Amino acid sequence: MGVEIRVEGLTKSFGRQVIWQDVSLSIPAGEISVLLGPSGTGKSVFLKSLVGLLKPDRGHIYIGDRDLPYLPEHQLYETRKLFGVLFQDGALFGSMNLFDNIAFPLREHTRKTEAEVKRIVLEKMDLVGLMGAEGKLPGEISGGMKKRAGLARALVLDPEILLVDEPDSGLDPVRTAFLNQVFIDLNAQLDCTFLIVTHDINTARTVPDNIGLLYQRHLAMFGPREMLLSSEEPVVRQFLNASKVGPIGMSEEKDASELEAEAKMGLDSGKLPPIPPQQMPSNGLVRRGQHAPGAWCAAHGVTPPPGSFIDELGRNWVDEWPRYVASMQAGQAAGAPGGAFPPPAPGPGGAAY
Amino acid sequence: MTTDGFTPGGIGGSSPSGGSTPRRARRAGGGGGGAALRKISDGAVNVAVKEPGRFFALCLDTFRAIFRWPFQWREFIEQSWFIVSVTVVPTMLVAIPFGGILSLQVGGLIRQLGAQSYTGATAVVAIVREASPLVTSLLVAGAAGSAMCADIGSRKIREEIDAMEVLGINPLHRLVVPRMFACAFIALFLNGLVSVVGLVGGYVFNVMLQNGTPGAYLASFNAIAQLPDLLQAEFKAFVFGITAGLVAAYKGLNAKGGPKGVGDAVNQTVVITFMLLFVENFIISTLYFQFVPSKGM
Numbered sequence: 001m002g003v004e005i006r007v008e009g010l011t012k013s014f015g016r017q018v019i020w021q022d023v024s025l026s027i028p029a030g031e032i033s034v035l036l037g038p039s040g041t042g043k044s045v046f047l048k049s050l051v052g053l054l055k056p057d058r059g060h061i062y063i064g065d066r067d068l069p070y071l072p073e074h075q076l077y078e079t080r081k082l083f084g085v086l087f088q089d090g091a092l093f094g095s096m097n098l099f100d101n102i103a104f105p106l107r108e109h110t111r112k113t114e115a116e117v118k119r120i121v122l123e124k125m126d127l128v129g130l131m132g133a134e135g136k137l138p139g140e141i142s143g144g145m146k147k148r149a150g151l152a153r154a155l156v157l158d159p160e161i162l163l164v165d166e167p168d169s170g171l172d173p174v175r176t177a178f179l180n181q182v183f184i185d186l187n188a189q190l191d192c193t194f195l196i197v198t199h200d201i202n203t204a205r206t207v208p209d210n211i212g213l214l215y216q217r218h219l220a221m222f223g224p225r226e227m228l229l230s231s232e233e234p235v236v237r238q239f240l241n242a243s244k245v246g247p248i249g250m251s252e253e254k255d256a257s258e259l260e261a262e263a264k265m266g267l268d269s270g271k272l273p274p275i276p277p278q279q280m281p282s283n284g285l286v287r288r289g290q291h292a293p294g295a296w297c298a299a300h301g302v303t304p305p306p307g308s309f310i311d312e313l314g315r316n317w318v319d320e321w322p323r324y325v326a327s328m329q330a331g332q333a334a335g336a337p338g339g340a341f342p343p344p345a346p347g348p349g350g351a352a353y
Numbered sequence: 354m355t356t357d358g359f360t361p362g363g364i365g366g367s368s369p370s371g372g373s374t375p376r377r378a379r380r381a382g383g384g385g386g387g388a389a390l391r392k393i394s395d396g397a398v399n400v401a402v403k404e405p406g407r408f409f410a411l412c413l414d415t416f417r418a419i420f421r422w423p424f425q426w427r428e429f430i431e432q433s434w435f436i437v438s439v440t441v442v443p444t445m446l447v448a449i450p451f452g453g454i455l456s457l458q459v460g461g462l463i464r465q466l467g468a469q470s471y472t473g474a475t476a477v478v479a480i481v482r483e484a485s486p487l488v489t490s491l492l493v494a495g496a497a498g499s500a501m502c503a504d505i506g507s508r509k510i511r512e513e514i515d516a517m518e519v520l521g522i523n524p525l526h527r528l529v530v531p532r533m534f535a536c537a538f539i540a541l542f543l544n545g546l547v548s549v550v551g552l553v554g555g556y557v558f559n560v561m562l563q564n565g566t567p568g569a570y571l572a573s574f575n576a577i578a579q580l581p582d583l584l585q586a587e588f589k590a591f592v593f594g595i596t597a598g599l600v601a602a603y604k605g606l607n608a609k610g611g612p613k614g615v616g617d618a619v620n621q622t623v624v625i626t627f628m629l630l631f632v633e634n635f636i637i638s639t640l641y642f643q644f645v646p647s648k649g650m
Binding site: 078080088093108 | 395507508511512513515516517518519520521522523
């Protein structure tokens, strides 16, 4: 089971420039969370702070019961073994081939024999679809392959927490979709806590259990996916619907006159689009961190936008869910994972963005 | 190790995790003149205090990392070979004309003073004591330091250094310590190489162009020069190597802003290393003359 990350009052600045301040959130153990934000809001800085590569000016980051920014060096290196980090470009070591890159953490931190190392590395390479590329150097492969190799390297030590920095940057939509599926399957398999930093709205709408939004040096909102997708808060709404109408402007923030002009022209952001069903593990099983569709809305008395939780086949997952879970459990008991029930595909609300 | 300066501060006020609306950004206040002045003062503080402070911190961290087990022999040997490959040929090509020019200049002067038989003695003193450490410093800073900084800087830009730290490996121990020692180790040999090649160059110029006699050149070799001259030169070379390695590592590890950042870091490495090495050369020479009496005095 993954580890919870609890952030309290975190503030970071470079010189006089404040990146963000008073960020408090807790990323639930074993769940997938996505951190969104316009370009340049310090999402990557936040990610690097979580692993202790950057020290915050103030505040605490609790990994379990350890307060990361204030750990002595050797404990910091110990704590980092809980983490797997996928950097934007994979951050592979340019002088080693893919096999050695992926085997690196094993050779450094474990006393496994070379045969065991080989078995684990090949298993992880198979998992990310890189079989046969063991001997290639990072300079010889495409950006997507680098990312997948970086992911395999992040996974070899079976991390409790996986941090992912912009998995979609420089990738085509098809590969992004595959990579998202890999994340979900991994979470189902390993139960590790995921934090994905991205600005891909489609990923944010369909993949995570929780969404956070950084805006204007603050955490605008953090909570379950359904809470943000049904939120009327202007910034959250504009960002999650990739709309031009709202407080976020091209440079930073629209000023009062621009907003007034928008209001005069009668532009409003319209109705909220439906909440798409969440992407499921490819074997059809239910992840431990997964919430039932519509559960948050029901618990908080929020009416989800019309058409929510309906997939491409027209099934409403709020109704289907109990039957789906029951069918899965029956299938598992019979020894056939998956069952006859096709898992939900992201519906109209997901594909539209 | 972290990549930025860090001062542990107090606990910040916490805000609720959800629902807080973003505040309006305040445009940077203050007049243009005030801002410019602040920029200049920031820059001055940065150059005078912060940068040297961070460099010193890196030196201390590296010093601590030296004693961590195991020493990276493989990296050390690979880096030594790499430094040899980028420095040997340029070193020789610089040393030959250097020896020649010394012979020409000093030889002419010595002949006017009527001490022609001491040409060899002056060449040895000039080359072993000063010229070879200087040439070594030029090559160590210009070739070895810049190559090392480019290597570490590009790793930093590609986030390899961050990845290494996340994987629980201290980059100072893994990358910087072996490079620093490789640089110092090779500098010792470069210094010897410059001495030999320079003296041969001087001999050739003296005998062929200035009609000096081979016997006189060789016989007066140890008239003024003495063994401590060579030892102090080797000591200088070692210190130069360590300095160049540390500066290259510091600048490389702090490279930022893409390929241009690496280029800037390399440029600064060369300039800073030159300045430091010349200062160190001056200090060591001065101390040497204070503590070791010259021959025959």
